[in-house]
Amino acid sequence: MNTTVIDHIGIAVQSIEESLKFWEGSLGIKCTEVETVEDQKVKTAFLPIKDSEVELLEATSPESPIAKFIEKKGEGIHHIAIRVDDLESALAELKQKGIRLIDETPRLGAGGAMIAFVHPKSTGGILLELSQRQTDI
DSSP states (O other): OOEEEEEEEEEEOSOHHHHHIIIIIITOOOOOEEEEEGGGTEEEEEEEETTEEEEEEEESSTTSHHHHHHHHHOSEEEEEEEEESOHHHHHHHHHHTTOOBSOSSOEEOGGGOEEEEEOGGGTTSOOEEEEEOGGGO
């Protein structure tokens, strides 16, 4: 598996609009894209920092995994995403090694990236997302 960079850090927030007051207003990190991913019941905002990004995640439904996360743990870091150059091969390799996966096949995520999640029980408690950007395909 060839990992290339920390793609982004996903942060669960109650309100992207309110959170941007800190990220943009206080830190000067500008949001470049806001997108709703209907099938994941989430609205995302991306704030690039060099080769990585902060991804703010706001639930669009009470049934959203983000809504459930905030209800249980409050706002905060939801996941870390690592970019790989071949997501299908990375998933096959992890599966062969007995790593528990949430997604056994890639799916479309925000920003047009193909994504898959690795279960926190296999990562020491961290929800890990593997990401392959369209520019890497």
